[in-house]
Amino acid sequence: AQTVTQSQPEMSVQEAETVTLSCTYDTSESDYYLFWYKQPPSRQMILVIRQEAYKQQNATENRFSVNFQKAAKSFSLKISDSQLGDAAMYFCAYRRGAQKLVFGQGTRLTINP
Amino acid sequence: GAGVSQSPSNKVTEKGKDVELRCDPISGHTALYWYRQSLGQGLEFLIYFQGNSAPDKSGLPSDRFSAERTGGSVSTLTIQRTQQEDSAVYLCASSPQGSSYNSPLHFGNGTRLTVT
Numbered sequence: 451a452q453t454v455t456q457s458q459p460e461m462s463v464q465e466a467e468t469v470t471l472s473c474t475y476d477t478s479e480s481d482y483y484l485f486w487y488k489q490p491p492s493r494q495m496i497l498v499i500r501q502e503a504y505k506q507q508n509a510t511e512n513r514f515s516v517n518f519q520k521a522a523k524s525f526s527l528k529i530s531d532s533q534l535g536d537a538a539m540y541f542c543a544y545r546r547g548a549q550k551l552v553f554g555q556g557t558r559l560t561i562n563p
Numbered sequence: 564g565a566g567v568s569q570s571p572s573n574k575v576t577e578k579g580k581d582v583e584l585r586c587d588p589i590s591g592h593t594a595l596y597w598y599r600q601s602l603g604q605g606l607e608f609l610i611y612f613q614g615n616s617a618p619d620k621s622g623l624p625s626d627r628f629s630a631e632r633t634g635g636s637v638s639t640l641t642i643q644r645t646q647q648e649d650s651a652v653y654l655c656a657s658s659p660q661g662s663s664y665n666s667p668l669h670f671g672n673g674t675r676l677t678v679t
Contacts, residue, residue, distance in 0.1 A: 485667070493652060495606075495670035541605060550596060550619060551656075551668055555605040 452477045454544050456554035463532045464562050470517075471527045471557045473542030480504075482546040484518065484525045489539040489556070498540070501525065529559075537561045565589065567671035569655050575677045576645055584640040584674045588657030595638050596668060597622075597630060598654045606654065612638060645678045652676070 454475045463469035475484070486498040501509045501518050508516050513533075517526045529536055542554040568587040576582050588595050597609040608622040612632045623629070627646075632638040642649055652675050656668040 487670075493654075493673045493675075495654065495656070495668075497667045500667065550608040550611055550622070551606075552608070553598075553606040 452479075452544050452546070452552050454542055454552050454554040456540075456542055456557050458557045459555070460558045460560070462560040462562055463529075465532055465534060467532055468528060468530045469532055469559065471529075471540050471542075471559070473525045473527070473554055475523050475525065475542070475544050475552075477523070477544065477546070479546050482544060484516075485543040485545065485551065486514070486516070486525075486527045487541045487543060487553075488536075489541065490537075495541070499527065532561050534561050534563060567655055567657055567669050569653075569671035569674050571674060572672065573675045573677075575679060578647060578678055579644055581641065581643045582645055582676065584642075584653050584655075584676070586638045586640070586655030586657075586671060588636065588638070588655070589659075589669055590636075592657035592659050592669070593635065594658045594666070595632060596656045596658075597638070597640050598656065600652045600654060600673070602651070609640070609653075642676075645676075647678045650676055650678045 482503045484501045487495045488498050489495050499511045499514050513530045515528045539556045541556045543551045545551045570585045595612040598606040600606050610630050611619040614635045615632050627643045630640045652673040654673040656670045658666040658668050
């Protein structure tokens with residue numbers, strides 16, 4: 451079974467600085483998708499960024515980018531120019547085909563003004 | 564447009580009672596998922612619907628849990644004889660094409676269930 455591991459339960463960063471959240475996963479498949487979701491106190495899960503495993507180029511979305519290392523099964527999220535509104539729980543997730551999203555345990559990100 | 568709607572947003576019930584949680588997916592979304600999130604924890608998969616059928620029920624924790632989906636739209640998650648360990652936030656998500664790797668899941672705001 452696929453597993454997703456986020457080894458950092460909590461992280462903090464100064465406003466305007468850069469922070470990297472770690473994620474590793476375990477799979478024997480070669481074709482799959484990886485996602486980062488953000489969950490603010492409102493509880494709603496918001497898609498931040500996604501990466502196709504067959505693409506070597508790392509995905510970017512404005513201030514958010516990933517470092518996808520397929521051989522190492524690593525998928526970290528970098529947030530540049532951190533803003534107060536970035537404070538939330540961040541979840542890494544894996545999906546193959548129509549199967550369920552498998553989530554990590556989450557990292558709580560705090561932004562210090 | 565309207566997002567995924569869940570009701571109620573909060574539910575407090577006594578141990579042993581049955582509860583029903585409702586999810587209205589985004590119109591036209593064929594895939595629907597239920598997840599459970601315990602306090603400070605990640606999301607635990609419960610069940611997946613494609614249309615009205617449930618090809619993956621592997622996450623339902625016991626036979627007290629059941630779910631149905633009618634008309635390929637609204638879904639109801641039912642928990643019978645609730646226990647205190649059932650206390651959690653129950654999240655529903657839908658996506659436009661269940662068979663597409665790339666389809667993002669759109670989540671509702673969840674129902675916070677508290678069993679006293």
